[in-house]
Amino acid sequence: MSSGTNTSGAPRYRFAPSPTGFFHVGGARTALYNWALAKNEGGTFVLRIEDTDEARNRPEWTEGIIDALAWIGISRDDPTFEGPYFQSQYAEAHVAAAERLFREGHAYYCDLTSEQIQERAKAAGKPGYDGYSRDRGLEPGPGRVLRFRVPEGATVVDDLVRGRVEFQNDTIEDFVLLRGNGSPMFLLANVVDDVSMGITHVVRAEEHLPNTPKQQMLWEALGHTPPTWAHVPVLVNEQRKKLSKRRDKVALEQYRAEGYLADAMVNYLMTLGWAPQGDTEIVPWSRIQSEFRLEDVNHSPAFFDLKKLAAFNGEYIRAMSVDDFVAACEPWLHGEAAPWPADRFDAGVFRSLAELVQTRIVTMSEVPTLVDFMFLPEALIDQVAWDKTFAAADSAAMLRSAREKFAAVDWSAEALKTTTEECGTALGLKLGKAQAPVRVAVTGRTVGPPLFEALELLGRDAVLTRLDTAITRLG
RNA sequence: GCCCCCAUCGUCUAGUGGCCUAGGACACCACCCUUUCAAGGUGGCGGCACGGGUUCGAAUCCCGUUGGGGGUGCCA
Numbered sequence: 001m002s003s004g005t006n007t008s009g010a011p012r013y014r015f016a017p018s019p020t021g022f023f024h025v026g027g028a029r030t031a032l033y034n035w036a037l038a039k040n041e042g043g044t045f046v047l048r049i050e051d052t053d054e055a056r057n058r059p060e061w062t063e064g065i066i067d068a069l070a071w072i073g074i075s076r077d078d079p080t081f082e083g084p085y086f087q088s089q090y091a092e093a094h095v096a097a098a099e100r101l102f103r104e105g106h107a108y109y110c111d112l113t114s115e116q117i118q119e120r121a122k123a124a125g126k127p128g129y130d131g132y133s134r135d136r137g138l139e140p141g142p143g144r145v146l147r148f149r150v151p152e153g154a155t156v157v158d159d160l161v162r163g164r165v166e167f168q169n170d171t172i173e174d175f176v177l178l179r180g181n182g183s184p185m186f187l188l189a190n191v192v193d194d195v196s197m198g199i200t201h202v203v204r205a206e207e208h209l210p211n212t213p214k215q216q217m218l219w220e221a222l223g224h225t226p227p228t229w230a231h232v233p234v235l236v237n238e239q240r241k242k243l244s245k246r247r248d249k250v251a252l253e254q255y256r257a258e259g260y261l262a263d264a265m266v267n268y269l270m271t272l273g274w275a276p277q278g279d280t281e282i283v284p285w286s287r288i289q290s291e292f293r294l295e296d297v298n299h300s301p302a303f304f305d306l307k308k309l310a311a312f313n314g315e316y317i318r319a320m321s322v323d324d325f326v327a328a329c330e331p332w333l334h335g336e337a338a339p340w341p342a343d344r345f346d347a348g349v350f351r352s353l354a355e356l357v358q359t360r361i362v363t364m365s366e367v368p369t370l371v372d373f374m375f376l377p378e379a380l381i382d383q384v385a386w387d388k389t390f391a392a393a394d395s396a397a398m399l400r401s402a403r404e405k406f407a408a409v410d411w412s413a414e415a416l417k418t419t420t421e422e423c424g425t426a427l428g429l430k431l432g433k434a435q436a437p438v439r440v441a442v443t444g445r446t447v448g449p450p451l452f453e454a455l456e457l458l459g460r461d462a463v464l465t466r467l468d469t470a471i472t473r474l475g
Numbered sequence: 476g477c478c479c480c481c482a483u484c485g486u487c488u489a490g491u492g493g494c495c496u497a498g499g500a501c502a503c504c505a506c507c508c509u510u511u512c513a514a515g516g517u518g519g520c521g522g523c524a525c526g527g528g529u530u531c532g533a534a535u536c537c538c539g540u541u542g543g544g545g546g547u548g549c550c551a
Contacts, residue, residue, distance in 0.1 A: 018551055052551065114549070127476070127547085128477085168478085171477070173547095176549055180549055185548095185550090190551095206481090207545055208545095210478070210547070211546075211547095213479095231480085242545075268487095271487065271488075273488090274488085275487080278489095279500080281500055298487090299480075300543090301481075301543090301545090302487065302488090303486055303487070305501070307502060308486070310501090311501055314514090356513095358514090359514040359515090370512095430510090431509095435510045439510085445511090446511060447512040447513085449512085449513095452510070
């Protein structure tokens with residue numbers, strides 16, 4: 001943080017989140033945009049934390065941001081990554097810049113209180129500050145704010161996504177740079193930091209577009225050429241409103257905890273407002289990185305569609321090799337995520353079942369419920385499933401018949417299937433109906449992985465015990 | 476109120492004046508496959524907001540209307 005001039009010529013993209021205790025999916029997308037560009041252009045991704053007083057007391061919030069970024073592939077260990085910097089570190093520079101703007105006539109002090117400003121606005125019939133102190137020549141003093149002297153004319157923002165956006169300066173009020181207590185405002189701090197860090201590209205959400213002319217005027221008043229701006233559309237919910245913490249699931253950490261894969265999340269996020277070439281949206285990051293162009297980003301807000309995200313995640317899960325899948329399952333197989341006693345878990349058994357589980361889930365968190373019956377001491381019967389299954393004709397008879405035959409059958413998936421089929425045929429049941437009572441008795445549910453493979457792995461003793469328990473339960 | 480942005484199937488998008496009878500993906504529906512549930516396969520439904528221009532020709536360019544969204548603090 002020294003020169004203020006970007007000497008290397010390489011682009012410097014800055015990502016400036018403020019810690020709030022969670023990492024917003026919209027922020028993740030913006031970060032990804034910056035990252036793709038910085039990577040592809042041999043530039044730098046500069047992380048600057050816009051830390052507030054509260055955030056400074058909660059270092060875990062900042063760690064959370066760095067952690068979330070790492071999860072989506074933006075690692076501080078990568079040479080493209082620079083930072084993190086903290087806005088609060090540079091407060092003195094912010095004040096110094098403000099004082100310079102005052103000395104050079106770009107700013108002036110004003111002693112009006114908010115109430116007085118409101119009264120004047122009401123009297124004039126126009127909202128906002130009217131420039132009352134512009135020419136009063138006030139010196140700094142307690143309670144006096146420093147305001148920027150917005151020049152005449154218009155400010156044109158050249159935006160890589162929006163094109164040319166023109167703002168009439170007389171619609172922009174003389175905004176505050178320094179508060180009455182002398183502390184710098186966010187807008188000023190932001191620009192001073194960007195200037196000092198030699199930022200060349202500011203890629204952020206569209207909600208910041210109305211602030212951009214102010215920032216651009218600050219860049220110019222400070223004697224620097226403004227950066228290249230790019231305002232990307234926001235992410236919205238089904239009501240077409242900006243995603244909000246209150247109503248929507250916006251925390252990246254939550255998706256991670258539910259078992260969404262980082263690759264799937266990244267891929268999905270990048271298809272919101274942009275699309276890779278060709279007919280397939282499922283593409284690896286390497287392709288996204290090289291194909292991504294800000295000029296190709298859509299102009300309208302994009303709906304964050306959970307169903308499509310889920311579909312992407314399913315695709316990614318199915319695309320994994322079985323070994324990779326088993327590895328990815330690890331966090332859900334042990335500890336609190338696992339509903340079974342730790343000593344009953346059998347990695348070999350799970351490995352045998354993995355391929356059958358893989359096509360049946362959308363998020364990794366669904367893994368335990370699909371295989372829990374294998375590692376629980378006994379079946380956890382779902383009453384609804386039980387009632388529904390045994391309401392069907394002959395299902396009790398089917399269960400007894402299977403119990404009898406299973407005692408003597410050659411214990412293989414194939415033989416178990418044949419036997420079940422035979423028992424069913426004797427009762428006039430097709431295989432689909434015939435397997436149902438056995439499934440509920442052994443797994444506790446009506447749905448699950450293919451039954452006979454599971455039975456083979458469970459072993460004759462366990463299966464017969466569960467069938468007996470079920471028969472007793474039937475009364 | 477004022478300022479700014481936006482507008483292709485329900486959703487995400489392809490499309491940059493003729494390749495468009497508007498393509499793909501998700502969702503939905505049907506059928507096939509099938510030991511449940513999935514997965515997979517095949518097919519289907521479904522869109523250029525509206526009105527004016529410009530042009531031989533407009534989803535694509537211009538203007539307007541309507542409809543959405545965002546911003547408007549001594550918040551960040």
